[in-house]
Structure formats: structure tokens, C-alpha cells
Amino acid sequence: MPCTPNPKRLTLKKDQQLEIQWQDGQVSIxxxxxxxxxxxxxxxxxxxxxQQAAKxxxxxxxxxxxxxxxxxxxxxxxxxNYAIRLVWSDGHDTGIYSYHxxxxxxxxx
Numbered sequence: 001m002p003c004t005p006n007p008k009r010l011t012l013k014k015d016q017q018l019e020i021q022w023q024d025g026q027v028s029i030x031x032x033x034x035x036x037x038x039x040x041x042x043x044x045x046x047x048x049x050x051q052q053a054a055k056x057x058x059x060x061x062x063x064x065x066x067x068x069x070x071x072x073x074x075x076x077x078x079x080x081n082y083a084i085r086l087v088w089s090d091g092h093d094t095g096i097y098s099y100h101x102x103x104x105x106x107x108x109x
Contacts (some may be wrong), residue, residue: 005103010084014073018084020102028106036071036088038105039095 009021018030039045075087083098 005099006081007099012073012076014076015070018073020099020106022103026106026108028102028108030102030105030107032072033070034107035073035086035097036090036092039092040097040101041092041094044092044095 006023007020008023011019011021014032016032018032018035020028020030022028069089072089073086074089077085079085079096082100083096084102085093085096087093
């Protein structure tokens with residue numbers, strides 16, 4: 001199993017992007033909307049799977065809380081030495097983004 005990638009530096013602009021400079025020199029820039037769409041929590045993973053399965057079918061989506069503007073990060077905390085937890089302006093706060101996962105979904109890859 002490959003070792004977990006470690007960030008050298010994290011720079012967060014809560015309404016724009018998360019930039020990670022990795023130990024190996026790679027730089028990944030994650031737009032905020034992309035991070036929200038790629039939330040790794042179980043509920044969001046299930047919703048993405050259902051959307052993939054329903055591709056091409058008409059689907060009614062019911063929102064429990066209507067967004068009042070662009071979704072931004074309201075808070076972020078490091079989780080040990082392996083992840084970052086993001087809290088969103090739409091009330092979602094269960095996604096823990098491991099550094100391994102972030103490296104996998106890097107737009108730079």
C-alpha cells in the first residue's frame with residue numbers, strides 16, 4: 001500500500017479555493033465548488049452514485065435547505081496528520097477529506 005501523501009503547505013481562501021503544496025513538489029488547486037461536489041461523506045457518496053445510476057432519466061430533487069448564494073467554506077480544521085474537515089455555508093459539515101483522497105481527486109492529476 002502506498003504511503004499517504006503529506007501536504008507541505010495548505011492555503012485556504014474560503015470563498016475561492018484550497019491550494020495544497022505537496023511534499024513531492026506537486027501543487028493542487030481545488031475550486032471550492034469542486035470540493036463541495038466531491039465531499040467524501042457517506043451521504044454525498046450515495047447521492048453521487050444515485051445520480052450516476054439515474055443519468056439520462058428525469059429526476060426531481062427536493063432540497064431540504066435552499067442555498068441562498070454560492071456555497072463557501074465557513075470553517076476548516078485539521079484532523080490529526082491525515083485529513084482536513086470542512087464546514088460549508090449550506091450547513092453540511094460531515095465531510096473529512098483525507099490527504100490521500102485529496103491527492104486522488106486533484107485537478108492537477
